[in-house]
Amino acid sequence: RKEVEQDPGPFNVPEGATVAFNCTYSNSASQSFFWYRQDCRKEPKLLMSVYSSGNEDGRFTAQLNRASQYISLLIRDSKLSDSATYLCVVYVRDSSYKLIFGSGTRLLVRP
Amino acid sequence: DAGITQSPRHKVTETGTPVTLRCHQTENHRYMYWYRQDPGHGLRLIHYSYGVKDTDKGEVSDGYSVSRSKTEDFLLTLESATSSQTSVYFCAISVKGRGNSGANVLTFGAGSRLTVL
Numbered sequence: 001r002k003e004v005e006q007d008p009g010p011f012n013v014p015e016g017a018t019v020a021f022n023c024t025y026s027n028s029a030s031q032s033f034f035w036y037r038q039d040c041r042k043e044p045k046l047l048m049s050v051y052s053s054g055n056e057d058g059r060f061t062a063q064l065n066r067a068s069q070y071i072s073l074l075i076r077d078s079k080l081s082d083s084a085t086y087l088c089v090v091y092v093r094d095s096s097y098k099l100i101f102g103s104g105t106r107l108l109v110r111p
Numbered sequence: 112d113a114g115i116t117q118s119p120r121h122k123v124t125e126t127g128t129p130v131t132l133r134c135h136q137t138e139n140h141r142y143m144y145w146y147r148q149d150p151g152h153g154l155r156l157i158h159y160s161y162g163v164k165d166t167d168k169g170e171v172s173d174g175y176s177v178s179r180s181k182t183e184d185f186l187l188t189l190e191s192a193t194s195s196q197t198s199v200y201f202c203a204i205s206v207k208g209r210g211n212s213g214a215n216v217l218t219f220g221a222g223s224r225l226t227v228l
Contacts, residue, residue: 042221043201044217045219101154
């Protein structure tokens with residue numbers, strides 16, 4: 001079982017739609033959580049950190065559920081420019097410190 | 112802009128040949144990383160460095176070596192490339208993330224696409 005799991009998609013949605021991605025993690029020593037965005041053939045870039053109380057950045061809302069060990073990303077009013085792959089990233093502090101990347105969820109926003 | 116430059120950006124080579132990828136940063140960051148990205152896998156850490164001449168292995172270090180003789184340069188070497196090392200390689204630097212105690216936020220270079228025939 002992968003330490004960080006994501007639905008690969010693709011999620012194909014019309015402009016203006018609301019779309020949500022989930023990500024589950026298995027290591028209970030996971031401490032910090034992030035969403036990165038990766039455009040086709042480009043490098044990943046930090047989209048937002050995920051805080052315990054949930055947080056919002058414009059049209060993007062991230063939630064954390066430690067009891068069920070999943071995080072989510074909600075995108076409201078989808079734009080064509082939101083088409084990308086969204087990577088869930090977990091920071092684990094156990095015997096070592098490491099960032100674990102999910103393999104990503106692909107989003108396609110159509111006109 | 113974290114000023115990270117990777118070279119070469121694209122390379123095609125043959126099995127058994129040595130390959131070196133270079134990562135150059137201009138902002139004096141202490142920590143540097145090499146990742147590889149393959150379809151169906153998340154980014155996987157190959158090696159990282161926490162200072163000049165200080166390096167350590169990541170989860171997929173077999174077949175790779177690294178060197179950091181200057182703060183600004185982190186080199187990844189495939190001594191004898193194999194087809195399984197065909198991948199996209201990303202260099203990254205890290206900065207402390209706000210509000211996430213101990214967690215480092217990564218900034219990546221543009222990637223080096225390596226094909227081993």
